[in-house]
Amino acid sequence: MDTKDTTVALRPANSHKGQSLRKSKHALLVLGLALISAIFVGCVTTQAPDANAVADPTVELIQTATINTAVPQTKGNSASLPIGNAGTWLPGAEDSTNPNDLRRVTQELVAPPFLPEHEQVAKGAPKVVEVRLEVEEKLMEVGPGGAEVWGLTFNGTIPAPMIVVHQNDYVELTLVNPSTNSLQHNIDLHAATGAMGGGELTLVNPGQEVTFRFKAVKPGVFVYHCAPGGPMIPFHVVSGMNGAIMVLPREGLADSQGDQVTYDKAYFIGEQDFYLPQNEDGSYKSYNSPAEALGDTMEVMKTLTPSHVVFNGSVGALTGPGALTAEVGEKVLLIHSQANRDSRPHLIGGHADLVWQGGSFSDLPDTNYETWFVPGGSAVAALYEFRQPGTYAYVNHNLIEAILLGGAAHIVVDGEWDDILMTQVEAPAAIK
Numbered sequence: 001m002d003t004k005d006t007t008v009a010l011r012p013a014n015s016h017k018g019q020s021l022r023k024s025k026h027a028l029l030v031l032g033l034a035l036i037s038a039i040f041v042g043c044v045t046t047q048a049p050d051a052n053a054v055a056d057p058t059v060e061l062i063q064t065a066t067i068n069t070a071v072p073q074t075k076g077n078s079a080s081l082p083i084g085n086a087g088t089w090l091p092g093a094e095d096s097t098n099p100n101d102l103r104r105v106t107q108e109l110v111a112p113p114f115l116p117e118h119e120q121v122a123k124g125a126p127k128v129v130e131v132r133l134e135v136e137e138k139l140m141e142v143g144p145g146g147a148e149v150w151g152l153t154f155n156g157t158i159p160a161p162m163i164v165v166h167q168n169d170y171v172e173l174t175l176v177n178p179s180t181n182s183l184q185h186n187i188d189l190h191a192a193t194g195a196m197g198g199g200e201l202t203l204v205n206p207g208q209e210v211t212f213r214f215k216a217v218k219p220g221v222f223v224y225h226c227a228p229g230g231p232m233i234p235f236h237v238v239s240g241m242n243g244a245i246m247v248l249p250r251e252g253l254a255d256s257q258g259d260q261v262t263y264d265k266a267y268f269i270g271e272q273d274f275y276l277p278q279n280e281d282g283s284y285k286s287y288n289s290p291a292e293a294l295g296d297t298m299e300v301m302k303t304l305t306p307s308h309v310v311f312n313g314s315v316g317a318l319t320g321p322g323a324l325t326a327e328v329g330e331k332v333l334l335i336h337s338q339a340n341r342d343s344r345p346h347l348i349g350g351h352a353d354l355v356w357q358g359g360s361f362s363d364l365p366d367t368n369y370e371t372w373f374v375p376g377g378s379a380v381a382a383l384y385e386f387r388q389p390g391t392y393a394y395v396n397h398n399l400i401e402a403i404l405l406g407g408a409a410h411i412v413v414d415g416e417w418d419d420i421l422m423t424q425v426e427a428p429a430a431i432k
Helices: 025-040 195-201 232-237 290-301 399-404
Strands: 104-106 128-143 147-154 162-166 170-177 208-215 220-225 242-248 265-274 308-311 324-327 331-338 345-348 352-356 366-369 378-385 390-396 408-414
Touching (some): 128 308, 195 208, 220 331, 242 331, 345 378, 390 399
Parallel strands (some): 104 128, 162 242, 265 331, 324 408
Antiparallel strands (some): 170 208, 220 242, 331 378, 345 390, 352 366
16 A cells, blocks of 8 residues: 555646438528527627626436446455445445535636646545636637637636546635636536536526536546527537536545555646637638637638647647656646546557546556546546656547647656667667
8 A cells, every 4th residue: 555645736847838311402501590599699798798687597307317226246355445245446436415514725727738726635524616717708829820719718718727626525616707818607517416526506698607516426537618599509619618626536546456556646637629710821810809709710610620629728738848857756646637538548669557438546557558538528637657768648549639639749858778678789770
């Protein structure tokens, strides 16, 4: 059992910057008008917002899927931590605490790729964690050549900040939509249970704020994003309005054998696909507001072909002065989210010693992956202990997206080289 201190203060060492039928022309016209109305009604504010107005809950309902309750085969044995009867390690059951009786703390969020200061193993009873997210609509550079997007952001960053709590904690979240913004916003947290992940309870007009609370009953890493309804859902997501929350087991993380494992550092990599409209000459179009960009952006979105696929908001954000850092011998937890498309992270020159598939901390992790999978609309955690120094490339291993569209980061690792693991036997020379 690892007995070292599990408090992690993850602050920057250097600054970083989703029967054809014949139709008459009249029917098509009606359908087109209905579609335009669905996009704009209740989503775009074209006049001074009324802070007292009740936001229109336009979130569409989704039918509940049938759950397969078959019990899988038992996976391995561990004398260290309890094993559930479904073959999964159970970090803890849901409790019956009353949030009104619990201690309250305020979490100070930080800009990605860092995480707020937190304990890896919970101390004491569950608590109410207060979080504040403020919506900011702003023009942001996402790549060279004048590539800019009207970023729809939580707290001004793409991705939005990582939230960290423990299972059975309560998250009390205040969402603020300043009057300087032009759109309605809300938040759907995949870690929450009920009411469209909070989306139905948090829809706010410019000039409003709302507070809601949910219990973090499922341990894992989860995406959160804005979902104000209809076509505005994907528009907000691909405009950068997404982040992640990590719900740690109260006992901490377990390795593949069920033994406790800790990390020395943790980083949050948010992968973002952008769909920037272009002029006939190939230059990027510019707009004066998110509403002005909406129509053209929707047309590019429908091609399902992004103009950019980047880590943490822009091409090269996690390279050069923004590169991640580590030391040989450090265990680094890499949390990778993609709110809209599938991804396949790969650490060139390293591996994932542990991968929590689907982001679930209720299940024991898989081991020794060269490339792991992040389904669209999810976050996945992987842990690696660095064994060699050097600059590692961390990429989306669709290499077209990594190299041509921007989906790459660097991890600079300091330490002593181990010739046993790798060495150059002969330097390049003329062919003998």
